[in-house]
Each structure stands twice: as C-alpha cells, then as structure tokens.
Amino acid sequence: MPDLFSIKFAEWKERGQVVRTWSVRAARLMVGVPDYDTYVQHRQVNHPGQPIMTYEEFFVERQEARYAVSKGRFRGCC
C-alpha cells in the first residue's frame, strides 16, 4: 500500500514533467523549432499514408526556414 509520501512524490514528479515538457517546447519555439509531436500528429490525422519527416529532417527543414529571407520575411533585431 503506497504511503502518503510516495503519493505526493508521484504527484510532484508528474507536475515536474508537465513543467519540463512545456519549458522545452517554449525554449525550442524561441529558436524557431515548433513541437515535433504536434507535427507528427498533424500528418497522421490530416495526411494519412503520406511521408512524415524524421525529427532530424524536421529540425533541418525548420532551421533553414527560420533564416530563409524572402519578400517581407526576415528576422529581428531589437
């Protein structure tokens, strides 16, 4: 039978994981890489059977896109 301590510990661990997941997502988007799981889910639901980039391909694609300059598309300064 789990004691109170281990229940609390499990709760906190779960909370910690949620914070970690969202912090990682926020940090990645700050440097222009959106959430990969969301991308995979989107492809599976909306484009079933079509190819899905691996995380590595996804990363390279997003990295190029972030710094690609085109009409009216460029990145910041101040």
Place this chain on the structure above:
Amino acid sequence: MSALAWNGNGITMKLLWGAIAVLGAVSLAIIALSRGEPVNAAWMVIAAVCVYFIAYRYYALFIANKVLGVNAGRATPAVRHNDGLDYVPTNKYVLYGHHFAAIAGAGPLVGPVLAAQMGYLPGTLWILAGVVIAGAVQDMTVLFLSTRRDGRSLGDMVRSEMGPIAGTIVGIGILLICVIILAVLALVVVQALRGSPWGTFTVFCTVPIALIMGVYGRYVRRGRIAEMSLIGVVLLLAALVYGQTVAQTPSLAAYFNLSGPALALVIIGYGFVASVLPVWLLLAPRDYLSTFMKIGVVTLLALAIIIVRPDLQMPALTKFVDGTGPVWAGSLFPFLFITIACGSVSGWHALIASGTTPKMIENENQIPFIGYGAMLMESFVAIMAMIAASVLHPGIYFAMNTSAGLIGTTAAQAAQVVSNMGFVVTPDQLTQVAHNVGEISILSRTGGAPTLAVGMAQILSSLFGGQALTAIWYHFAILFEALFILTTVDAGTRVLRFMIQDLVGNAIPVFKETKSWTNNIIGSAAACVLWGYILYQGVIDPYGGIWTLWPLFGTSNQMLAAIALVFCTVALFKMKRERFAWVTIVPATWLVCCTVTAGLEKAFSPDPAVGFVAHARTLSRAIAAGKVLAPAHSLGEMSRLVFNDYLDATLAALFVAVVIAMVVYAFIDIRKALGTPKATAVEVEFAGAAIGGRNA
C-alpha cells in the same frame, strides 16, 4: 495575466484594481517628486508593474474587444492552414515566449542608458507612457491585422491596403533602417571592445564556439538543441574566465588589444563571411546562444534588482534637459523620444508582429496577451536598463559616455571636465571603477553597452560574488550584448543582401537568383559596404560616433513605427471603425511629429551641434581659413567630416520624406474609405470555428 481578462465586477475586484492604481500612483509620485534623497529602484519597478497591469486590463482589452473587434469564433491562419510547420496553433504562453524572444534585442538595453543623461525621470516616463499608448498598441494592432490576413508581412499589407507606391515607400524605409541599425549596433560593440583585450578575446571566442556547436548539431547529434546550447554555454563561460588571464598576460593581450578602426574592419569582415556561410554553421548556433542568454540574463537581472533594491544615484532631472548634454545632441523634444525607441515604441516590432507570430495564434482573443503583453515585458527590460544606468555615480556615467574629444584621455582630465559639468568625481574613482571591472580604462566608452555592463555588474555582484566577481560580471554583460548584436549583424546583412538583390534584380534579372554563390557574395559585399561605411565613419568620428549617429538610428526606427501606426489607422478607417481610430491616430501623430521634427532638425538646424548641414558649413568655413577645429586633428579629417555630415543630412531628410509621403497617402486612403458606405479592408473571409483560448 489571463486572470486579468476576467471581467469581475465584484467588490473585491474593484478594490484590488483600486489598490493597484493607488500603489502605482504613489510609486510614480515618489520617483517623480523626490529631490536630493536617492530614490530606491524598487519604486520604479513597482510603478512600472502597476502601470502595465492597469494598461493591460483597461486599455489593451478595450482595444481588442471594442476597437479591433477580435472574434473568438473566427478561425485564425494557424487553424485554417495548419501544416505542423509554419502554421501551427500554439499554446499562448509558449507563443508569448516566442514573440518576446523575437522582439527583444539590444535596443531596449541601450536607449534608456543614453537617455539617462537627462536624469532618470524623463526617460522613465516616456518608457511607460510610450509603451502604453504607442508601442504596445502598434504591436497588437499589426499582429491583429496580419492575423486577419493569413500572417502577411507589413510591406505586403501596406501594398494591398494602400497601393503599390505606398508599399515601395515602406520598402525603402525598411532598407534604410536596416543599414542604420546594423551600423549603429556594430558601433556599440566596437566602443565596448576598443582597447579591451578581455572583452575582445571572449567575443572573438564566440565564433569558434558557434562553429563547434553548429557541427555538433548538424553532424554529431542532429537537432539536439539543448545539448549543443549547453556545450556552447560551458565553452563561453570558460572563455569568459580565461579572458582574465589573457588580459593579464601582456604577450597574449597584445593580440586582442585592438583600436576602434581595427575592430570596425574585423566586424565588417565578420559580417561578410558570416552572411555567406550556411546558416546551420554559424548563424543558427549563435542565435540559440544569444536567445537563451537573453532570456536568462533578463530574468537574472529582474531577480537581482528585486532582491538588491539598489538606490538610484542619478538625479531625477539633470541640467542637460536643455539639450546641451554630452552623450547625444539635441533637446528633450523630440530627441528624448527617439533616443528611447525600443522599450517605448519600436517600428521594428511591426515587422516581427507580421512575421511568424500571427501564423501560430490559436485564437484571436489571445492577441492582446501576446501583442500587447510581450511589448509590456520589453518595456520592463528598458526600465531595468534605466535602473542599471542610474545606480552608477553620475560622474562615472558621464565619464563613460562623453567622447574623448570633450573629456580627454586621462582620468585627471576627465574627472575635471565631468566635475565641471556639476557631477563631482575624482580621478581615483574613475580608475578604481576601471580596475574593479578589469579594464585599462572606462573613459569614453560610449554606446551604452559598457555603462549598462558596469551597472549590471554592480547590481549582480552585490547579489553573487561581491567585489571578487565584479570584473567577471562586467565582461559577462559585455559578452551577452555583443553576442546578440553580432547575431543581428549576421542576420541583418542577409536581409540587406536580399533587399539589394531584389532591388537590383529589377534591372538585372539574373541577380535575383538567391541560390547563386556569385550573387550572394556580391550582394553581401554590397550590404557590408553600406553599413560598414557608416560604422567606420562613426568609429573615426572625433565626436565619438554615438553622439552623431544614435539620433539618426532612433529617427529611422521611429519612422518605421510612424509608418506602421499610420497604416493601422488607415486599416481602421477601411474597417469602418473610424469612431475608435483615435487609438492609433494619437500615437501616429505623436511619432510623425517626433520623427519629422527630429529629421528636420538633424538635417537643417542652424545649431551646428544638432544640424548636420550647419555643422558642415562651420567646418567648411574653417577649412577655407586653414584652421583646424577641435576635436578634429587635421584638415583632412575635417573634410571627411564635412562629407559625412552631408551624407547624414541626406539620410535624415530621406526619413522625413518617407514619413510625409506615407501620411499623404494615408489621407487619400482615409478620404476614400470615408466616402464608401461599407468596409473595404482586404481581410481573408470569415471561415470556420476557432479552437482553444477560453480566455485571453
């Protein structure tokens, strides 16, 4: 902040908001009215935070709901075009972080430091009033308009709402602002590193460190951002600590003890090489480092200010409100309002708010939180910079920010000149500060970054490490600022290259091909020559460069803000919301007044300290008479100054022309809109249901 949206009318809520208002008013009164006694920085923080909360609750939500008419049921571009890549419905807190990281840069850190020459009060009031009435309104409105137009860019939107000529004018404005921003930001780095082996060594080290990170993230462990960033930070800190040894070892220090012009050439060369290398190798890893460091340092500084609660040494007002200050030229109006650009209102944000953020908004009702809210945070960064500059002894502040032409090159001379200004300081105090931060000299380190670094070092070292770590903190702050300015130099040179290719490509179509190496090399070289010339001119300017160029930079940035707000006004009229158009008309009018006055004064003021043409004439007369005028050293130097004066005058006049042309177009469009009975704004049609965002 989401609780703020709760339209509670209960007595508790009313009391709470009443209390915030009273607290804010009391804090503002304390910082505004106290004379003689040093004011604690905590009052400034409290005043700012209260203003932000009230502005968000009562003004941002009013604009969103009543003026713009955000519609929670309307599908955003992220929902309609969801592709998991560019268009992704994103959690609003995550997107807030993204948007803040994209708008925050060197601007809000440097401008307030320079504005402190008039005392902390005028700058602080403008930071607060400016963000509430102008800056955050601009960011939010542009974000809204772009969200309603599939995330299209500012230039694109102007073209479709106001016609191709207005669009081209905006394009020219953006090109000019890019050139000036790159030159002035690079100048800030040069002034910070000139004759500083420690700083120069650590900043140079960021290049190999970025290369290592780049290769790691591409070939060793592809896409592991956390790992590569961690490697980068560790190496960076090692370089920072080893820099002290370099500075203390004469044989090593000699390699990194560079003069201003030498540093300028190195940075121009760096800008060229960096902008032709593949992005994954240098730009991206540098960007990761600077983004994460930026967020980290801003958080650290906020915590430190709240815990340390330093006293402000700078008086609320100095005698330089009359426009005779040594840091930058010009009177309170209009020059204070262009000196602090980012932090109050920054035209550049209009480009960011019409960039990636509108493509990721889940629901229109999150627009105030992200557009207005992130700008409030940026304003808070500016307040912190103002605090960091004001905790310094004013004598030290002026010794650091006055050019060598005025205060000489020895501590004794400088102390005398600064004491004569009314800020009594001894030569010992000046050499002691230099010694504490591990520098040979802190005199005439204009540009704001070193002053901010000394202030930050003072605040942070009283939290961690004390005297022993002051030098490390100082160089950490310099490294942090140089890191993201150089990232901007790299990214900005690419932008400039693209614009040049686009422009020249109209005449020579083959030049438009951006995949061609030859084109890229020619384009990058042209871009570097453009900003590099202005940078070099600033570095060898006997007035110290910042004195001359910062007002020009501020004017260009506010010019873009004026353009953006004028465009927002036109859009409101075309949406048939003219009843509320004062929301953008008021800040637009103010900015048009400021930029036009500033531009005209910089170009044509009869006072040679302010007007470029008048200054050129004074110099020409002296040259004709064969006299050398201080601070120039030779007739050759003087004729170069004359040429640069005319160049700067032309730029200032161009800014004015761009703003006025934009206003004329706006009047024509507004008349047309008023004459049409139905809305004519070119929005994408209403479609489908939105997701998420129960509250804004």
